[in-house]
Amino acid sequence: MTTELSRKDAVRAAAASGIPVALADLGALVRIPSIAFPGFDPGAVAQSAEAVAELVRGLDLFDSVEIRNAVIADTGEAGQPAVLATRAARNGRPTILLYAHHDVQPVGDESLWESPPFEPTLRQGRLYGRGAADDKAGIMAHVAALRALKQALGNDFDLGVVLFFEGEEEAGSRSFAQFLSDNAEALRADVIVVADSGNWDATTPALTVSLRGNTRFTLKVRTLEHASHSGMFGGAVPDAMLATVKMLSTLWDDDGAVAVPGLSERDAETPTYSEETLRDEAGLPEGVSPIGRGSILSRIWNKPSITITGIDAPSVANASNTLTPEVTVVISARVAPGQPAREAYAAVEAHLRANAPFGAQLEFVDQDYGDAFLVDTSGWAVAAARDALHEGYGVEPVDIGVGGSIPFIADLVREFPGAQILVTGVEDPHAKAHSPNESLHLDTFRNAVASEALLLEALDSRA
Known part of the structure; x- marks a missing residue:
């Protein structure tokens, strides 16, 4: 009879032996844009x-x-294809839902990449390529962990498993809520693992x-019915760029902290995190000061931020002596835990109008x-996950907060209120997700696969 210790040892060994194949499979996925x-090409x-x-x-x-699509509720268009797989639980065992996404961010300025973005490249213990970390590595961590479980325990384990690999997370998960509704019974689980976050560092989960x-x-900001000569009318007629710059500058105070009434902050302690570490992980050069007030991690985890992520205005190449009639900007606001996103949007809109x-x-x-x-950390699944990560x-x-957002988790909470949700990941602070030269730290990936395989084994052993 297999003992608990030998089961764990077998799972750990199987996870380690499967890494080369998992990385080869990950490379094949990275090659798909x-x-x-x-x-972009659907x-x-x-x-x-x-x-x-x-x-x-x-x-x-x-x-x-199966490969399934859902309809985007707002437009009636078909969403991007997702992969849904189900295996029923037996003998009273729980069911675990493993989530990741197979779509990726655009590459941006390809000249900034040190190797082609869709050609997986190994350099100094990292695998480079768009999606190598976010989030095709999440998919392969799930697949590799299941391979290890099967190799160690055979095909007759009792744990129920659902896989949901989404195809539009980076584009806003617009069909996500409808997909959950359409496939609620197939997706129902006791534990949900969302492998789309990060770790404290390359060696600490x-x-x-x-x-x-x-x-x-x-x-969209408009001040003129049409473009006019800046020499003929400049100094008397406001152009849209002037209005936009003055208005946007009111979003922040002199420290760079958000200055919008109605945006809230969360009061919670954060671990020690130095400015030196911030500079290293964010690429902040000496001479450029951090912004905001309070501990650095409180600014990232617990306070709002506002970023101008795009702007349409005359380019430098097309600059002329012209008063611009209209400027368009894209504004992204991160909202502190505890405040509804629609409430935060209303506050920003009211501020800009004022x-x-x-x-x-x-x-x-x-x-x-x-x-x-916000995760309820009192559940048994959180304890099991912490044990598996330690092993x-x-x-x-x-336990960390993350300044980024995974909006669809609110949909999971609404659709499956009884499920325990665990947010994990394979990224380290130098993964550069969404940026040129995105990469996966190979040792982090190995440890993440071992941890998830051990978590699956622990849930399969749960009476």
């Missing part, structure tokens, strides 16, 4: 979904493996227990909302 944003996302589905079918563990919310919108200079005309369009998330990494895990 599965960008779900409008204007065929690549479909190709990615099929490649992921083939990996899942190859496990030979599931009762059903983390469980994400808080996430900021977000609201994103497009703002501070629009010279009677500038404002139009707000394309609003997106994602609520913040897999050999280091005690840290």
Whole structure:
């Protein structure tokens, strides 16, 4: 009879032996440019979904493996393809839902990449490529952990497993809520693992227990009916750029802290985190000061932030002596845990309207909302996850907050209120997700796979 210790040892050994194949499979996924944003080839996302589905079918563990779409409620359009696989629990064991996403961010300025973004490249213990960390590594961590469980325990374990690999997370998960509703019974689980976050550092695992919310919108600023000569009318006629710059500057105070009435902060202690570490992890050079007030991690985890992420205005190449009639900007606000995203959006809109200079005309369009998330850390699944992370990494895990947002978690909470949600990840602070030269730290990946495999074994042993 297999003892608990020998089961764990077998799982750990299987997880370690499976890493080379998992990394090769990850490389194949990275080669697919599965960008779900409008204007990019949707065929690549479909190709990615099929490649992921083939990996899942190859496990030979599931009762059903399908590629499914849902409808985007606001527009009636079909969402991007997701992979859904189900395996029923037996003998009173729990069911675990493993989530990750197979779509990726656009590459941005390709000249900033040291190697081609869709050609997986190994350098100094890291695998480089778009999606190598966020979040195709999350998919492969799930797949590799299941391979290890099967190799160690055979195909007749009792744990119920659901896989949900989304195809549009980076593009806003617009069909996510409808997908949950359409597939609620198939997705129902006792424990949900969202592998789309990070770790304290490359060697210290983390469980994400808080996430900021977000609201994103497009703002059009108009001051003129048409462009006019800046020499003929400049000094008397406000152009849209002048109005936009003056108005946007009111969003922050002199310290760079958000200065919008109605945006709240969360009062919670944070671990020690030095300015030196911030400079190293964020790429902040000497001479450029951090912004905000309070502890550094409180600014990132527990306070709002506002970023201008895009602007349409005359380019430098097309600059002329002209008063610009209209400027369009995209504004992204991160919302402190505890404040609804729509409430935060209303506060930002009210502030901008109140501070629009010279009677500038404002139009707000394309609003997106994602609520913040706080984990209930008292559940048995959190304790099991902490134990598995400790065993897999050999280091005690840290509970962290994350300044980023995973808006769909609010949908999971609403649809499955009884499920315990665990937010984990394979990224370290130098992964550069969403940036040029995104990469995966290979040792972190090895430890993440071992930890998840050990968590699966522990849940399969749970009476």
